[in-house]
Amino acid sequence: MKNDIKEILISEEEVSVRIKELGKEITKDYKEKNLMVVGILKGAVVFMSELCKRIDLPIDMDFMSVSSYGKSSRSTGEVKIIKDLDDSVEGKDILIVEDIIDTGLTLSYLTDNLKKRGANSVKIITLLDKPGRRNIQVKVDYLGFEVPNEFIVGYGLDFSEMYRNLPYIAALKEEVYNDEILNK
Ligand code: 5GP
Ligand code: MG
Numbered sequence: 001m002k003n004d005i006k007e008i009l010i011s012e013e014e015v016s017v018r019i020k021e022l023g024k025e026i027t028k029d030y031k032e033k034n035l036m037v038v039g040i041l042k043g044a045v046v047f048m049s050e051l052c053k054r055i056d057l058p059i060d061m062d063f064m065s066v067s068s069y070g071k072s073s074r075s076t077g078e079v080k081i082i083k084d085l086d087d088s089v090e091g092k093d094i095l096i097v098e099d100i101i102d103t104g105l106t107l108s109y110l111t112d113n114l115k116k117r118g119a120n121s122v123k124i125i126t127l128l129d130k131p132g133r134r135n136i137q138v139k140v141d142y143l144g145f146e147v148p149n150e151f152i153v154g155y156g157l158d159f160s161e162m163y164r165n166l167p168y169i170a171a172l173k174e175e176v177y178n179d180e181i182l183n184k
Protein backbone atom coordinates (compact mmCIF):
# COMPACT_ATOMS: atom_id res chain seq x y z
CA MET A 1 0.00 0.00 0.00
CA LYS A 2 2.88 2.35 0.88
CA ASN A 3 4.24 1.93 -2.67
CA ASP A 4 1.11 3.59 -4.03
CA ILE A 5 1.74 6.79 -2.07
CA LYS A 6 3.35 9.67 -3.93
CA GLU A 7 3.83 11.94 -0.93
CA ILE A 8 2.66 12.29 2.67
CA LEU A 9 1.08 15.74 2.78
CA ILE A 10 0.02 15.86 6.44
CA SER A 11 1.54 13.62 9.11
CA GLU A 12 -0.36 11.76 11.82
CA GLU A 13 1.04 14.18 14.42
CA GLU A 14 -0.01 17.28 12.46
CA VAL A 15 -3.56 16.00 11.99
CA SER A 16 -3.88 15.19 15.66
CA VAL A 17 -2.69 18.66 16.75
CA ARG A 18 -5.09 20.40 14.35
CA ILE A 19 -8.08 18.27 15.45
CA LYS A 20 -7.43 19.17 19.10
CA GLU A 21 -7.48 22.88 18.15
CA LEU A 22 -10.71 22.49 16.17
CA GLY A 23 -12.33 20.60 19.06
CA LYS A 24 -11.48 23.44 21.45
CA GLU A 25 -12.87 26.05 19.06
CA ILE A 26 -16.13 24.14 18.59
CA THR A 27 -16.48 23.56 22.34
CA LYS A 28 -16.24 27.32 22.86
CA ASP A 29 -18.61 28.22 19.99
CA TYR A 30 -21.35 25.72 20.89
CA LYS A 31 -21.48 26.18 24.70
CA GLU A 32 -25.01 27.65 24.64
CA LYS A 33 -26.23 25.57 21.68
CA ASN A 34 -27.86 22.26 20.93
CA LEU A 35 -25.06 20.62 18.93
CA MET A 36 -25.76 17.76 16.57
CA VAL A 37 -22.78 16.44 14.61
CA VAL A 38 -23.64 14.93 11.22
CA GLY A 39 -20.93 12.89 9.52
CA ILE A 40 -21.00 12.19 5.80
CA LEU A 41 -20.30 8.49 5.18
CA LYS A 42 -17.87 7.01 4.70
CA GLY A 43 -15.03 9.47 4.25
CA ALA A 44 -15.72 11.56 7.35
CA VAL A 45 -15.82 8.66 9.82
CA VAL A 46 -12.17 8.69 10.91
CA PHE A 47 -12.07 12.50 11.25
CA MET A 48 -15.43 12.65 13.02
CA SER A 49 -14.54 10.07 15.65
CA GLU A 50 -11.29 11.87 16.52
CA LEU A 51 -12.97 15.29 16.49
CA CYS A 52 -15.89 14.31 18.73
CA LYS A 53 -13.49 13.09 21.42
CA ARG A 54 -12.11 16.64 21.53
CA ILE A 55 -15.50 18.37 21.89
CA ASP A 56 -16.22 18.82 25.58
CA LEU A 57 -20.03 19.17 25.33
CA PRO A 58 -23.04 16.85 25.26
CA ILE A 59 -23.63 16.12 21.56
CA ASP A 60 -25.85 14.08 19.27
CA MET A 61 -23.99 12.14 16.57
CA ASP A 62 -25.61 10.94 13.36
CA PHE A 63 -24.62 10.06 9.80
CA MET A 64 -25.83 10.58 6.26
CA SER A 65 -24.77 8.89 3.08
CA VAL A 66 -25.10 10.67 -0.24
CA SER A 67 -24.13 10.06 -3.83
CA SER A 68 -23.56 12.59 -6.56
CA TYR A 69 -24.98 12.07 -9.99
CA GLY A 70 -23.24 13.34 -13.07
CA LYS A 71 -19.69 14.55 -13.30
CA SER A 72 -18.54 16.29 -10.15
CA SER A 73 -16.84 18.85 -12.38
CA ARG A 74 -20.32 20.05 -13.39
CA SER A 75 -22.06 22.47 -11.08
CA THR A 76 -25.48 21.14 -12.12
CA GLY A 77 -24.90 17.62 -10.75
CA GLU A 78 -27.56 16.14 -8.49
CA VAL A 79 -27.12 14.74 -5.01
CA LYS A 80 -29.15 11.77 -3.78
CA ILE A 81 -29.58 10.78 -0.12
CA ILE A 82 -28.76 7.08 0.31
CA LYS A 83 -28.99 6.99 4.12
CA ASP A 84 -30.83 9.69 5.98
CA LEU A 85 -30.62 10.88 9.60
CA ASP A 86 -32.43 8.82 12.24
CA ASP A 87 -34.08 11.79 13.96
CA SER A 88 -35.49 15.23 13.30
CA VAL A 89 -33.12 18.20 13.16
CA GLU A 90 -35.71 20.72 14.33
CA GLY A 91 -34.17 23.20 16.74
CA LYS A 92 -30.73 21.57 16.48
CA ASP A 93 -27.48 23.34 15.72
CA ILE A 94 -26.05 21.11 13.03
CA LEU A 95 -22.37 20.73 12.31
CA ILE A 96 -21.83 18.80 9.07
CA VAL A 97 -18.54 16.88 9.10
CA GLU A 98 -16.94 16.23 5.70
CA ASP A 99 -13.67 14.66 4.65
CA ILE A 100 -12.91 16.97 1.72
CA ILE A 101 -14.63 19.71 -0.28
CA ASP A 102 -13.92 19.60 -3.97
CA THR A 103 -16.54 21.16 -6.27
CA GLY A 104 -18.78 22.10 -3.32
CA LEU A 105 -21.82 20.35 -4.76
CA THR A 106 -22.37 17.86 -1.91
CA LEU A 107 -22.17 20.42 0.87
CA SER A 108 -24.18 23.09 -0.88
CA TYR A 109 -27.01 20.57 -1.34
CA LEU A 110 -26.83 19.24 2.23
CA THR A 111 -26.73 22.67 3.86
CA ASP A 112 -29.91 23.73 2.03
CA ASN A 113 -31.59 20.41 2.72
CA LEU A 114 -30.99 20.53 6.50
CA LYS A 115 -31.98 24.20 6.77
CA LYS A 116 -35.31 23.43 5.06
CA ARG A 117 -36.00 20.75 7.68
CA GLY A 118 -35.97 23.34 10.43
CA ALA A 119 -32.47 23.14 11.88
CA ASN A 120 -31.67 26.12 14.09
CA SER A 121 -28.29 26.56 12.38
CA VAL A 122 -26.16 24.61 9.89
CA LYS A 123 -22.38 24.92 9.81
CA ILE A 124 -19.65 23.00 8.04
CA ILE A 125 -16.39 21.48 9.21
CA THR A 126 -14.15 19.78 6.69
CA LEU A 127 -10.84 18.07 7.26
CA LEU A 128 -9.56 19.09 3.82
CA ASP A 129 -10.33 21.70 1.19
CA LYS A 130 -9.30 21.81 -2.46
CA PRO A 131 -10.27 25.45 -3.12
CA GLY A 132 -8.93 25.39 -6.68
CA ARG A 133 -11.73 23.07 -7.80
CA ARG A 134 -14.76 24.89 -6.44
CA ASN A 135 -17.84 25.23 -8.71
CA ILE A 136 -20.41 26.21 -6.10
CA GLN A 137 -19.55 28.59 -3.28
CA VAL A 138 -19.98 27.10 0.18
CA LYS A 139 -19.03 28.73 3.46
CA VAL A 140 -16.52 26.56 5.29
CA ASP A 141 -16.85 27.40 8.99
CA TYR A 142 -14.03 25.19 10.26
CA LEU A 143 -11.15 23.86 8.17
CA GLY A 144 -8.40 21.36 8.94
CA PHE A 145 -6.05 21.90 6.00
CA GLU A 146 -5.94 23.13 2.42
CA VAL A 147 -4.59 20.55 -0.02
CA PRO A 148 -3.30 20.84 -3.59
CA ASN A 149 -5.22 19.50 -6.57
CA GLU A 150 -4.01 15.90 -6.21
CA PHE A 151 -5.94 12.70 -5.51
CA ILE A 152 -5.92 12.48 -1.73
CA VAL A 153 -6.19 9.31 0.39
CA GLY A 154 -5.88 8.36 4.05
CA TYR A 155 -7.55 9.40 7.29
CA GLY A 156 -10.90 8.18 5.98
CA LEU A 157 -10.44 9.09 2.32
CA ASP A 158 -10.41 6.21 -0.14
CA PHE A 159 -9.58 5.24 -3.64
CA SER A 160 -11.81 2.26 -4.63
CA GLU A 161 -12.51 1.70 -0.90
CA MET A 162 -8.80 1.33 -0.12
CA TYR A 163 -6.43 3.46 1.98
CA ARG A 164 -9.10 4.79 4.39
CA ASN A 165 -7.15 3.39 7.34
CA LEU A 166 -3.87 5.20 6.63
CA PRO A 167 -3.13 7.30 9.74
CA TYR A 168 -1.85 10.21 7.65
CA ILE A 169 -3.09 12.25 4.64
CA ALA A 170 -1.32 11.55 1.36
CA ALA A 171 -1.37 12.08 -2.39
CA LEU A 172 -1.86 8.92 -4.44
CA LYS A 173 0.51 8.18 -7.34
CA GLU A 174 -1.12 9.04 -10.68
CA GLU A 175 -0.33 5.59 -12.11
CA VAL A 176 -2.43 3.92 -9.40
CA TYR A 177 -5.67 5.58 -10.42
CA ASN A 178 -4.81 5.68 -14.12
CA ASP A 179 -4.16 1.88 -14.07
CA GLU A 180 -7.49 1.28 -12.36
CA ILE A 181 -9.35 3.32 -14.96
CA LEU A 182 -7.56 1.57 -17.87
CA ASN A 183 -8.33 -1.91 -16.44
CA LYS A 184 -12.08 -1.30 -16.24
P1 5GP B 1 -17.83 17.72 -3.99
O1 5GP B 1 -19.31 17.57 -3.97
O2 5GP B 1 -17.32 18.82 -3.10
O3 5GP B 1 -17.26 17.79 -5.36
O4 5GP B 1 -17.34 16.32 -3.51
C1 5GP B 1 -16.70 16.05 -2.39
C2 5GP B 1 -16.55 14.55 -2.29
O5 5GP B 1 -15.79 14.01 -3.38
C3 5GP B 1 -15.77 14.22 -1.05
O6 5GP B 1 -16.61 14.05 0.06
C4 5GP B 1 -15.05 12.94 -1.45
O7 5GP B 1 -15.89 11.84 -1.21
C5 5GP B 1 -14.83 13.08 -2.94
N1 5GP B 1 -13.46 13.60 -3.24
C6 5GP B 1 -13.14 14.78 -3.79
N2 5GP B 1 -11.80 14.92 -3.91
C7 5GP B 1 -11.26 13.79 -3.42
C8 5GP B 1 -9.89 13.32 -3.27
O8 5GP B 1 -8.90 13.96 -3.61
N3 5GP B 1 -9.74 12.09 -2.72
C9 5GP B 1 -10.79 11.31 -2.32
N4 5GP B 1 -10.51 10.14 -1.78
N5 5GP B 1 -12.08 11.71 -2.45
C10 5GP B 1 -12.30 12.94 -3.00
MG1 MG C 1 -17.26 12.85 1.42
Ligand code: MG
Nearest residue numbers: 043158159160
Ligand atom coordinates in the same frame (compact mmCIF):
# COMPACT_ATOMS: atom_id res chain seq x y z
MG1 MG D 1 -14.86 7.98 -2.14
